[in-house]
Amino acid sequence: MTQLVVQGLRLEYPAARGGAPFLALSDVDLAVEKGEFVTIVGPSGCGKSTMLMLIAALLRPTRGAVSLNGQPVAAPGPDRALVFQDFALLPWRNVLKNVELGLEMQGVAAAKRTDIARKNIDMVGLRAFERHYPHQLSGGMRQRVGIARALSVDPEVLLMDEPFGALDAQIRQVMGSELLHIWERDRKTILFVTHDIDEAIYLADRIVVMSASPGRVVQQIKVDLPRPRGLSIRTSAKFNEYRETLWNLLEEQVRQSGSWARGEGGA
Amino acid sequence: MGAFVNPRWLVGSAAVAAFLVVWQIVGANEIIRSDLVSYPTEIAASARELAASGELGANALATLREFAEGFAPAIVVGVLLGLGFALSKIVRNLFEPLFVAMYTAPLIAFVPLLVVWFGVGSTSKSVTTFLAAVVPIAINTTTGVRETQESWIRACRAFGATRAQIVAKAILPGALPVVMAGLRLAVGRAIVGVVAAEMYVSTLGVGRLIQTYSTAGRAAEIFVLVGVVAGFGFVCVGLLRVLENRLAPWRARA
Numbered sequence: 001m002t003q004l005v006v007q008g009l010r011l012e013y014p015a016a017r018g019g020a021p022f023l024a025l026s027d028v029d030l031a032v033e034k035g036e037f038v039t040i041v042g043p044s045g046c047g048k049s050t051m052l053m054l055i056a057a058l059l060r061p062t063r064g065a066v067s068l069n070g071q072p073v074a075a076p077g078p079d080r081a082l083v084f085q086d087f088a089l090l091p092w093r094n095v096l097k098n099v100e101l102g103l104e105m106q107g108v109a110a111a112k113r114t115d116i117a118r119k120n121i122d123m124v125g126l127r128a129f130e131r132h133y134p135h136q137l138s139g140g141m142r143q144r145v146g147i148a149r150a151l152s153v154d155p156e157v158l159l160m161d162e163p164f165g166a167l168d169a170q171i172r173q174v175m176g177s178e179l180l181h182i183w184e185r186d187r188k189t190i191l192f193v194t195h196d197i198d199e200a201i202y203l204a205d206r207i208v209v210m211s212a213s214p215g216r217v218v219q220q221i222k223v224d225l226p227r228p229r230g231l232s233i234r235t236s237a238k239f240n241e242y243r244e245t246l247w248n249l250l251e252e253q254v255r256q257s258g259s260w261a262r263g264e265g266g267a
Numbered sequence: 268m269g270a271f272v273n274p275r276w277l278v279g280s281a282a283v284a285a286f287l288v289v290w291q292i293v294g295a296n297e298i299i300r301s302d303l304v305s306y307p308t309e310i311a312a313s314a315r316e317l318a319a320s321g322e323l324g325a326n327a328l329a330t331l332r333e334f335a336e337g338f339a340p341a342i343v344v345g346v347l348l349g350l351g352f353a354l355s356k357i358v359r360n361l362f363e364p365l366f367v368a369m370y371t372a373p374l375i376a377f378v379p380l381l382v383v384w385f386g387v388g389s390t391s392k393s394v395t396t397f398l399a400a401v402v403p404i405a406i407n408t409t410t411g412v413r414e415t416q417e418s419w420i421r422a423c424r425a426f427g428a429t430r431a432q433i434v435a436k437a438i439l440p441g442a443l444p445v446v447m448a449g450l451r452l453a454v455g456r457a458i459v460g461v462v463a464a465e466m467y468v469s470t471l472g473v474g475r476l477i478q479t480y481s482t483a484g485r486a487a488e489i490f491v492l493v494g495v496v497a498g499f500g501f502v503c504v505g506l507l508r509v510l511e512n513r514l515a516p517w518r519a520r521a
Contacts, residue, residue: 056425077427088422091517092440102426104436133517153426 003189004157006030009054009064011047023214024050027064030208030217032157035187039194039204041246043254047215048193052159055191056082068156078106081150085162087142089134095121095145096130102153120148123182140171147179151188160192164199176202177231184228197250198234201225201242209249212257219249305486313487314494322476327495329471333389334461337396341453345401346446349408350434370402374460378467392464392472399460400453407449411442444518447511454503462496 011025025047032038040048053059055066057076066073068080081102089098099117108116121130124144134142143163150158164172176199183190194200200207207221223242225233233239287307293299294306301309317323351358352366378395385391419437428436465474473492480488511518 058421058424075427076425082425084418084421086418088418088425090419090422090437090440092443092515101422101436105423105426105428105432135517 001034002031003034003036003069004030004032004055004191005067006051006055007065007067009051009066010062011050011054011059012062025054025061026214026216028210028215028217032189032191034189037183037190037192037203037205038208039192039200039206040208040210041194041197041200041250042210042215043212043250043257044195045213046210046253047213048210049161051210051215052082052161052191052193055157056080056159058082078102078153079156080159081153081155081157083143083146083150083158083160083163085165087134087139087146087166089142089145089149091134094131094133095126095137098134098145099148099152101149106153116152117148120152121145123151124148124178138171139167140175143167143175147182151182155188157189157191160190162193162195164196165194172196172199173231177229179203180227180229197243197246201239201246202229202234207242207246209246209253212253218253221245301486302484303486305490309487310490310494313485314491317488317491323491323495326471326473326476327499329389330392330461330465330473331499333392333465333472334396334457336389337393337461338400338453338457341397341400341404341457342450344397345404345449345453346408348401349405349446349449350412350438352405352409353412354434354438366402366405369398370406374399374456375463378464381464382468387468387470389469389471392461392469395460395464396457400457403452403456404446404449407452408442408446411445411449412438414445415441444511444515447507447515451504451507454500454507458496458500458503 006028009025009028009030010023013022013024015021028051040051042048050059054061055073057066057073057080073080090101093101096114096117099121100113103113103116118127118130121127124147126141126144126148129137129141134145137145143166146163164175167175180203190203192200192203201223204223207223208217209219209221210216211218221242225236225238225242290304291306291308294301294304294309314323348358348362348366352363353359374395377398378391381391381394381398385394415438419441420433423433423437461472462474462477465472466478469475473496477489477492480492
């Protein structure tokens with residue numbers, strides 16, 4: 001069943017004085033099935049994060065629409081929970097209180113809030129740290145809090161904006177495999193933006209490849225790898241094929257945008 | 268034991284002790300006229316006398332009350348105004364020039380006028396305290412709110428927070444450490460304000476005592492009273508620091 005539909009989504013920033021208007025996102029169409037894990041890759045600055053913010057309704061599109069279960073999306077809400085690259089935790093709240101944040105916005109009673117938050121803190125493996133403050137946690141642990149916070153409001157769709165981008169490579173792989181583990185329990189729909197090709201393949205049912213700026217969808221690749229996936233799947237021949245395909249697609253995009261020549265390749 | 272004493276602390280104490288000894292010798296032997304500079308043992312005797320007669324207690328209590336009656340509303344008004352400055356262009360345009368003027372103008376110059384308006388009693392002193400304190404509190408609150416991180420607000424908005432929820436859950440707690448720093452600044456200014464207002468004209472208070480004893484040329488009593496005022500400021504700032512560490516433990520390490 002199609003759950004999330006993005007139609008002709010376009011975002012144009014008005015011209016700065018004397019300049020041309022900046023087109024961040026150019027007419028993106030996307031349909032996501034319920035329970036599907038979709039990763040979105042593209043050259044840096046292509047608007048993939050922007051697209052997520054538009055789906056979350058933290059930004060307003062110039063044109064186009066987003067709908068969830070057939071209903072148009074107009075404002076931010078707990079049916080689409082975000083996980084941010086910079087974690088966006090509140091430093092004066094401990095883990096438990098940070099995870100309760102979304103539930104507070106919905107007016108859930110205190111006792112029930114704590115119950116739900118604890119369950120999700122357990123799920124991300126932070127039971128022993130619920131009284132800790134963000135500054136006492138490592139990057140990986142902070143993002144676990146971010147994930148628990150997002151899951152606590154029981155969203156229809158989980159929007160993840162380069163959630164492991166600030167973590168080092170090893171932690172990043174572990175977090176990816178843990179995320180899959182959590183996802184396999186309740187199969188929430190996930191939209192996951194990343195610039196890491198291996199991560200995109202490892203996690204996804206489907207990979208959406210975006211063009212260099214202004215972003216649009218160039219290709220969608222179904223990932224036909226068995227689940228559950230262990231970390232060792234990354235060395236399989238099939239995985240390698242996907243890797244090559246994606247590299248070629250992205251290289252083409254980056255070359256077209258000329259950002260290699262300007263020395264902006266990579267992250 | 269000696270090995271465990273922080274040497275910096277030791278040097279500091281030694282310097283203070285040396286100073287007191289020199290002061291005692293210079294004052295008690297009339298090397299400089301002792302009615303001008305007094306000396307430590309005389310000051311200690313005056314302190315005992317002032318305390319025993321009840322003169323100090325009654326006057327200190329009066330000053331404390333004036334201070335509290337001015338400072339408490341200054342916190343409420345200062346924080347609200349500061350929020351207004353940061354969040355509303357209209358409030359900012361209306362009040363900010365006035366505030367900048369108040370911050371730079373010497374408040375003491377207004378005391379005669381405040382006495383005309385509010386009388387020689389405690390009200391004019393509380394009003395002086397209020398005016399001295401409200402400005403740094405408001406200015407720091409504005410700064411604190413402007414420094415709140417975009418990510419805190421973004422997190423709240425993503426979960427569908429209303430404007431009021433964003434203020435209550437992201438902006439105010441985020442601004443708290445800077446607001447607390449404003450309170451510390453305000454304590455100093457408010458103490459100067461209340462004592463100065465009492466010195467100008469009043470019937471009761473530490474400032475009035477200072478005024479009385481200075482007319483009588485009694486250096487020892489003035490030193491005692493100045494010490495009391497300084498001690499009060501020291502305790503206030505210390506309490507605010509404790510409170511700040513309680514309320515914003517995250518800031519201490521950031």
